[in-house]
Amino acid sequence: MNSILLAAVGVVLTVPSASMVLAQSMWELTPYKIRLVLAADDCVELEPALKNDVLPAVVTSLDYAAAARWEISGEICPPELRSVVLGDWKSLDKDLLPEEWRDPKQWDKIILVVVSQGIDGLHLKACDWDVALESFGVPVDGYAPDASQLSEAVEATVRRAFTPQARIAVIEPDAVQLRLRAGALPARDDQLGRVEAGAIFESFVRYEDRFGKARAIMRVPWSYLYIDRVDDGGKLISSVYSGLRNAFSARRRGRVRQITRLVRPQQGTTRLVLFSPGEEKTPLVGYDIYAKSPGEEHYQRIGRTDFQGVIEIAPVDVSPLRELIVKHGSRQMARLPLVPGLEPVLEAALPNDDQRLAAEGYLIGVQDELMDLVTRRTLLLARARRALENGDFETADRLLSEARALKTREQFVNELTQQQKLAVCDDPASQRRVDAMFDEIKKLVVQFLDPSEVESLTQQLAQARRNK
Structure with a gap:
């Protein structure tokens, strides 16, 4: 289970310096160092063919297709790693991995391919272990009807399992520009690691010690880059979708690196x-x-x-x-x-907002009550004023008595104050919202339930009776 708190992740955004531009150029000119690891699951009779035929053929073919972009080598899974490679990759204990699988100076990618025998042929499962990010990509499946087509099936599965990396080159007001790792190097097959419009990248922040080892690696939560277009020269122009402020940075800060990785969407919910x-x-x-x-x-x-x-x-x-x-x-x-x-x-x-919503519901009812009260009070005072002008003092006195019997401003404010004391929210932001809503209603009560209007009309009635 991936438990993510909506914590504020602050990242300083700056204009790239000359050293950053140089580092970005080196990034585009640096090939991937890839290690392919093949393993046979419940079909040990295939291991000689995997070692002698499939592995050399796949490495040779991918090396030719990738040209300068990949430096690829391969091996059959060592016996001491079989339990790791054949296990559940998502719940893998990183401490069980060889040290070189966690050292970006040794490798960039470890691509695992497991071959198993099925009733209808050979089934493949492959996954991309990103050394710098210390995480697996999304597993992909493959299939070969028989051993004669296994090399082609393994190569196709490796191609689909590979997840390109990119770095943030420039952050513009309405877009982010990405540069692909090894993107400036030639390849005989441009489809290998190709990224097109509509692709999605996720971002990680790697914190390193002075020896280049990872102290911590954090996936930036609730944040993605959506590729809008691919410009000439391989620039990936993307839009930011994030629940955080300043989730992405074009600046490398000391021993902190931000790396983005292509997302392979999956079916399911x-x-x-x-x-x-x-x-x-x-x-x-x-x-x-x-x-x-x-x-x-x-x-x-x-x-x-x-x-x-x-x-x-x-x-x-x-x-x-x-x-x-x-x-x-x-x-x-x-x-x-x-x-x-x-x-x-x-x-x-997220903050529990139930108390704020309850207060909001209560205050909506208070607003309706206030509107009804102001309407009734206004009508009573208007009728009393008309009766006074017509010399009907008894009617005017009765209407004023009805107006005085209505809920007063002081009663209204006291009730609101008592309810406000009960509306306590755990979240400070919610509490501020609740207090602001109560204060606004109190202002309306003070404005529209002015007792001086009733008092003034009462004095006019008394004066009219004395003058009669």
Whole structure:
């Protein structure tokens, strides 16, 4: 389960310096160092063919196709790593991996391919281990009817498993420019690692020690770059979709690197779980979810969280990327871009807004009551004034008595003050909103329930009676 809190991730945005431009050029001229690891699962009789025929053929073919972009080599999975390679890649313990698999100076990518025997032929499963990011990409499947076609199937599966990296080169007011790793190097097959408009990149921040080893690696939450177009020279012009402020940076700060990686969309849904921060993780029930895809102008309501604070987010045909907003009543609580199916479960901690919504509902009722009271009071005073002008003092006195019997300004303000004391929110921002709403209603009460109007008309009635 991928638990992500909506923490503020502050990143300073700057104009690239000359050294940054040089580093970016080196990035585009640096080939990938790729290690291909083949393993046979429950078909050990295939291992000689994998070692002697398939592995050399695949490495030779990919080396020729990639030309200067890849430096690729391969090996059959060592016995001590079989349990790791044949296990669940998503839940893999990184400490079980060889040291060189976590050293970007040794490799950039470790591409694992597992071959298993099925009733209808040979089934393949491949995944891209990104050494700098210390994470797997999305597993892909392959198939070969028999061993004679295994080399071609392995190569095709490796091509689909490979996930290109990119760096942020320039941040413009309305777009972000990306540069692909090894993008300036020639390749015989331009389809290898090709990125087109509509592609999606996710971002990671790698914190290194003085030896270049990772101290921490953090995926930037709720943030994606959507490729709008690919310009001449391989520039990827992208739009930012993020629930954070300043989620992306073109600046390398000391031993901190921000690297983006291509996202391989998957079929399936993502279970979005909303809860309030704290040990209890109280589910946020009844929060409305709206969504739109890149290129769409308006959000459409797609549902509401259930009693567990859960809603299933399904993919759509327009784009794998969905930009969600969470609303509670009239308040927008969060913006949560995601790719349905990429993660089975995503969690978001948001302030519990129930007390604010309850206060908002109460104050809407108070507004209606105030409007009704002001209307009745205005009519009574108008009729009393007309009766006074016509010399009908008894009617004027009766109407003024009815006006004085209505709820007074002091009573209204006292009731609001008592309710405001009960409207306590855990979230400071919600509390400020609640207090502001109460203060606004109090101003309206003071403005429209001025007791001097009744007092003035009462004095006029008394004076008229004395003058009669």
